[in-house]
Amino acid sequence: MNFSRNDIEIHYCQSLLALKFIFEQTEVHYWAKWIEKDLDKWENEKSVHHHISAYGGMGSLSDLIICTQNGHGVMSEQEPWVNSLISDLRSLCYTFAISLREQKEITLDEVVNGMGRYIYKLQGWRCLSCGYSDLSLNEIENYIAYILERNGIIQAIISNNLIHYTKQTFQLDVPEAHGYRENLKKIVTDSNIVITNRIGWLRPCPKCSSEDTAIYRWEKRKKRKWLFSQEEIFKPSDDNLQMR
Secondary structure, X not given: OEEOHHHHHXXXXXXXXXXXXXXXXXXXXXXXXXXXXHHHHHHHHOXXXXXXXXXXXXXXXXXXXXXXXXXXXXXXXXXXXXXXXXXHHHHHHHHHHHXXXXXXXXXXXXXXXXXXXXXXXXEEEEEOOOOOEEEEHHHHHHHHHHHHHHHHHHHHHHOOOHHHHHHHHHOOOOOOHHHHHHHHHHHHHHOXXXXXXXXXXXXXXXXXXXXXXXXXXXXEEEEEEEOOEEEEEEEEOOXXXXXX
16 A cells, blocks of 8 residues: 555644644643644644654653653553554654655555564563563553554554544543453463562562562464464563573
8 A cells, every 4th residue: 555645744644633632631741732833834834854853862752651650641541552552653753754754655564664563572570490470460451552552553544544543542442452351361371471460570489489580571472272273372582581
């Protein structure tokens, strides 16, 4: 799928408006005003320079994380979804802005690639002595938000429905989330990973009392169940510390 110059202009403005909506709702006034100026610069000067200057360096738009602890207008259960939205929306804004600056067309694949990695690694804790593994309910929600929001935002771009999708997701109106959440929990527990409410370090290990614990990551992979069927399971990724 190719985007024409006119398509890119429309998607750039819609992406900015969606991002501005998030900032206004979460009371991030500085960046809401910044995006408002981006829209004004485009409407009156057809310039994307101001928006592109928001990225890079300490305190840039790239560093922004929305959370209740920072005093933002967001509920804790919204945080994973809102931050996932912001991450992808600012990537869209930047990709479309660069395309407009360079006056070249762009494909849907290039837009999707601009949003970064698609594979999400679950992150929790593991005892390197006995292998006990766990992760938090919050990490489960981070995973769900990342996967479902990424799929949803791509479809919203294709259907030219980005602003509506952003508002719907901000309100946690994601009908498929419940079924996905329950299925994900089952896959996690079937992978011998305990889901916990604990916040903070796993130390000592609740199974063997070892102090030798570490942050650990898992990737979802296919596992052959019978001759003609497969099941999903989480396996340790290659960037973990080795078991002792």
